[in-house]
Amino acid sequence: MSVARxxxxxxxxxxGLGSPDRGDDAVGGHVARAVAAATNRRVAxxxxxxxxxxxxxxxxxxxxxxxxxxxSGAAPGTVVVLEAGAEQGLLPxxxxxxxxxxxxxxxxxxxxxxxxxxxxxxxxxxxxxxxEAVSFEPGAPLSRAVADTVPDAVDAVLGALQATAGAVAHxxxxxxxPR
Numbered sequence: 762m763s764v765a766r767x768x769x770x771x772x773x774x775x776x777g778l779g780s781p782d783r784g785d786d787a788v789g790g791h792v793a794r795a796v797a798a799a800t801n802r803r804v805a806x807x808x809x810x811x812x813x814x815x816x817x818x819x820x821x822x823x824x825x826x827x828x829x830x831x832x833s834g835a836a837p838g839t840v841v842v843l844e845a846g847a848e849q850g851l852l853p854x855x856x857x858x859x860x861x862x863x864x865x866x867x868x869x870x871x872x873x874x875x876x877x878x879x880x881x882x883x884x885x886x887x888x889x890x891x892x893e894a895v896s897f898e899p900g901a902p903l904s905r906a907v908a909d910t911v912p913d914a915v916d917a918v919l920g921a922l923q924a925t926a927g928a929v930a931h932x933x934x935x936x937x938x939p940r
Contacts (some may be wrong), residue, residue, distance in 0.1 A: 785895055
């Protein structure tokens, strides 16, 4: 599901990446909806399936947070936060293994980030919030481990946004997620 491009001016952009009908791959959308409920209008929040056009989605935004499922072998539900923006140096190759390089997408989040870096179109501040997934089965709901960790991922996104002055109006822990 792709939501229309946000209208400027938004102080920040949050993109929940993943397929809503493939088990834990839907975690990005769940986190995005909870973040949208917890933030003010100065944060644009999108749910998006395809990483190939992330470069266009984040154009014009200096502050972006992308949430996606990961497959690193860590414990299910583990939340990983990586800083990858233009203001950061290149990440080591092994850092990308945690964000799904070589995963279920031929062109994934890591490839979009590095292509944007090469093209000079990477946001100044880009945070990737990954949630370790268990299942990507079509039609499956979020696994219990991933669903239980959604509030932690929401908190990670809100924490990343708090560095953007006045961007977040947040009153505590993340939101409830359907199980």
